[in-house]
Amino acid sequence: MPAVVTYWAEHAWLPGADAPAVAPEVLIEAGPDGRITAVTPRSGPCPAGAVRLAGLTLPGQANAHSHAFHRALRGAVQVGSGTFWTWRDTMYQVAAALDPDRYLALATAVYAEMALAGITAVGEFHYLHHAPGGVRYADPNAMGAALVEAAARAGIRITLLDTCYLSAGFGAAPTEPQLRFSDGDADAWAARADALKDTGHARIGAAVHSVRAVPAEQLDTVAHWAAVRRAPLHVHLSEQTAENEACLAAHGVTPTRLLADHGVLGPRTSAVHATHLTEEDQRLLAGSGTTVCMCPTTERDLADGIGPARRLASLGSPISLGSDSHAVIDPFEEARALELDERLRTRTRGHWTAAELLRAGTEDGHASLGWPEAGRLAAGALADFCTIALDSVRTAGPGPELGAETAVFAASAADVRHLVVGGRHVVADGVHLGVPDVGRALVEAISALR
Numbered sequence: 354m355p356a357v358v359t360y361w362a363e364h365a366w367l368p369g370a371d372a373p374a375v376a377p378e379v380l381i382e383a384g385p386d387g388r389i390t391a392v393t394p395r396s397g398p399c400p401a402g403a404v405r406l407a408g409l410t411l412p413g414q415a416n417a418h419s420h421a422f423h424r425a426l427r428g429a430v431q432v433g434s435g436t437f438w439t440w441r442d443t444m445y446q447v448a449a450a451l452d453p454d455r456y457l458a459l460a461t462a463v464y465a466e467m468a469l470a471g472i473t474a475v476g477e478f479h480y481l482h483h484a485p486g487g488v489r490y491a492d493p494n495a496m497g498a499a500l501v502e503a504a505a506r507a508g509i510r511i512t513l514l515d516t517c518y519l520s521a522g523f524g525a526a527p528t529e530p531q532l533r534f535s536d537g538d539a540d541a542w543a544a545r546a547d548a549l550k551d552t553g554h555a556r557i558g559a560a561v562h563s564v565r566a567v568p569a570e571q572l573d574t575v576a577h578w579a580a581v582r583r584a585p586l587h588v589h590l591s592e593q594t595a596e597n598e599a600c601l602a603a604h605g606v607t608p609t610r611l612l613a614d615h616g617v618l619g620p621r622t623s624a625v626h627a628t629h630l631t632e633e634d635q636r637l638l639a640g641s642g643t644t645v646c647m648c649p650t651t652e653r654d655l656a657d658g659i660g661p662a663r664r665l666a667s668l669g670s671p672i673s674l675g676s677d678s679h680a681v682i683d684p685f686e687e688a689r690a691l692e693l694d695e696r697l698r699t700r701t702r703g704h705w706t707a708a709e710l711l712r713a714g715t716e717d718g719h720a721s722l723g724w725p726e727a728g729r730l731a732a733g734a735l736a737d738f739c740t741i742a743l744d745s746v747r748t749a750g751p752g753p754e755l756g757a758e759t760a761v762f763a764a765s766a767a768d769v770r771h772l773v774v775g776g777r778h779v780v781a782d783g784v785h786l787g788v789p790d791v792g793r794a795l796v797e798a799i800s801a802l803r
């Protein structure tokens with residue numbers, strides 16, 4: 354890689370003294386360490402030697418909540434009706450067909466799809482640890498290693514959120530599908546997770562699958578592990594009212610209160626979904642600095658409900674966004690859904706600005722994944738960015754000064770023309786440079802599971 358790569362952005366969304374704004378004709382220099390060394394306005398055409406990025410350049414999108422193998426369910430779970438719980442049965446069938454090689458192929462294709470959608474970092478909430486029946490692989494982290502390698506092949510960053518998943522429900526031993534998820538107890542989970550190390554493109558975090566899946570007295574062990582490593586800690590929270598009811602029956606408190614009492618909440622923690630919360634739950638999350646990761650396209654797909662994201666943000670929780678089950682992979686759809694769902698719920702408009710929604714998908718999303726040095730176009734930040742076309746059938750018309758509003762409320766993943774990660778061009782003119790036919794890769798990886 355040359356010492357410095359210079360990108361010329363036709364328009365770029367830059368942090369400002371008052372608020373971020375779209376600036377015309379900006380040079381973005383990426384140094385050999387993969388960080389931005391300078392962001393400079395430069396009027397006139399693209400200079401010789403610079404890489405031209407036509408359209409609007411944004412910070413890279415952070416997909417803060419992913420289960421890569423759920424991508425194989427797309428379409429298949431839209432036949433008939435069913436519930437969250439029947440959806441989960443189908444998901445377990447797909448999981449049963451995966452081994453490290455198949456997961457490497459599938460996740461490589463899925464992460465390449467993410468790259469094409471403008472995503473530069475993914476938070477993989479990973480619990481499919483073991484072989485069928487719970488048999489350990491020769492490398493007990495073979496599945497996690499496959500995900501880390503997949504992200505490298507797809508050219509994006511990953512935070513592997515190694516997930517503790519021990520029980521089928523409150524006080525219930527794991528059943529057949531869940532044997533692959535369980536390490537036995539939280540100490541054994543921690544011992545296995547200890548062997549995972551950060552690399553250039555990958556950071557290791559922890560996750561509590563849910564209060565259903567980790568017994569209360571073992572939550573502290575996971576929280577302690579993350580605290581010692583200063584690692585991100587994620588947890589599924591109150592996606593379904595059934596979880597709240599079972600938690601109240603087992604412990605006499607809400608899931609949020611249980612997590613708070615066992616040290617799980619805090620500024621390095623992200624609570625995923627947080628759909629059905631009491632007033633006290635909301636204050637516990639915001640007061641502890643816990644990020645709330647909303648996954649609107651999955652939450653609508655699974656008929657979960659609309660979480661109180663606006664209220665949580667107003668109380669002080671940072672918000673991040675994830676595509677979770679990958680019913681679709683489109684960070685712009687996730688962002689606008691936050692506002693549009695709120696409009697339907699309240700029958701009023703204007704809850705979030707486009708800038709606030711872009712911040713959730715970029716800077717706050719990266720912070721939620723333990724990459725606080727990414728998510729903004731500024732000197733010193735990681736040189737991770739994406740460029741959307743402003744002349745597609747979806748985005749043409751509004752002036753570039755409305756670029757943020759156009760990106761959030763009109764653009765789709767199909768409008769992403771370029772992706773740069775660590776200064777390296779990963780997607781150019783809409784083509785993935787490492788996985789040339791992503792559609793074909795998805796077909797092959799998914800059909801291998803049938």
Ligand SMILES: [Zn+2]
Nearest residue numbers: 420478589677
């Ligand atoms: Zn999830």
